[in-house]
Amino acid sequence: MGQTTLSYYKKHAIRRYGFHGTSHKYLAETAAAMLGRPVGQLNAITCHLGNGSSVTAVEGGRSVDTSMGLTPLEGLVMGTRAGDIDPAIPLHLMRTLGATAADMDAILNKKSGLLGLCGDNDLRAVIERRAKGDPEACLAMDVFVYRVRKYIGAYTLSLGGHVDAMVFSAGIGENSALIRSLICAGLERVGVRIDQDANAEMCGGRQGVISTPDSRVKVLVIPTDEELSIAQQTLEVVSTEASAAA
Ligand code: AMP
Numbered sequence: 001m002g003q004t005t006l007s008y009y010k011k012h013a014i015r016r017y018g019f020h021g022t023s024h025k026y027l028a029e030t031a032a033a034m035l036g037r038p039v040g041q042l043n044a045i046t047c048h049l050g051n052g053s054s055v056t057a058v059e060g061g062r063s064v065d066t067s068m069g070l071t072p073l074e075g076l077v078m079g080t081r082a083g084d085i086d087p088a089i090p091l092h093l094m095r096t097l098g099a100t101a102a103d104m105d106a107i108l109n110k111k112s113g114l115l116g117l118c119g120d121n122d123l124r125a126v127i128e129r130r131a132k133g134d135p136e137a138c139l140a141m142d143v144f145v146y147r148v149r150k151y152i153g154a155y156t157l158s159l160g161g162h163v164d165a166m167v168f169s170a171g172i173g174e175n176s177a178l179i180r181s182l183i184c185a186g187l188e189r190v191g192v193r194i195d196q197d198a199n200a201e202m203c204g205g206r207q208g209v210i211s212t213p214d215s216r217v218k219v220l221v222i223p224t225d226e227e228l229s230i231a232q233q234t235l236e237v238v239s240t241e242a243s244a245a246a
Helices: 005-012 021-035 088-097 101-110 113-118 123-131 135-158 170-175 177-184 196-201 226-245
Strands: 044-049 053-059 062-066 165-169 218-221
Touching (some): 021 044, 021 062, 021 218, 021 226, 044 135, 062 135, 113 123, 113 135, 123 177, 135 177, 170 177, 177 196
Antiparallel strands (some): 044 053
16 A cells, blocks of 8 residues: 555545535524624534534634534434444454445445434434333434534534534424433533523524523524525626626
8 A cells, every 4th residue: 555644635535525514604604694793703613413414613704623524424423324433343344244345335324323223313203212211212312412512512622612603403403402402401611501492492494592691602593505505605606707707
């Protein structure tokens, strides 16, 4: 092989690309507008929680870290994706089970996450089973919530403890007051205080603030709009090119 890590980066384009960028951009811009400040003056942690999930740290309006990597597999526990695991695990399974690279791809991307933990990838089903005390569903939700909290903790420090807003979006983030409440539970010491009534109401496509007025970090629910963001960015490119050609 004889290659350095840098040569993998240069020759094979191995790097952390991140995903959901259009959504995180839209969320940061909308959060800034809701807080009445320019996006360039916003520090935020944006949580896009759907069947695919990612968290981004936004500093001065720019993404400085994000949980997905070269592929969407890295980071949070998702509907069917494992998210972060010890990179030695696939090697171990390949050696001991004779699993191929294609097998590992399918296991990690399509058979892991909530599905792998409890047999359901739709969080609504997991929540229903958890309410009846199903231990596998309880475990799956605990792991899902714990991983989101871990990233929020890491990104809070990445931002030097200066977080203006925490944003919830996508299928789970926009609709599940329970998940939002579990993610924010006990975070008062880091400036996050949820208004449980506002949280319960902010579902089904509603946009608004779910933190209390004295919460140092404003917690927002914002239905993402990737189509609008793509259209806005396309317009920007087209206008720039048109004025350069004029
Ligand atoms: P998305 O990929 O953004 O379309 O999100 C899809 C996921 O959102 C589904 O797999 C569900 O797990 C989740 N979801 C949608 N509505 C709810 C809800 N009311 N409570 C919990 N999860 C929900």
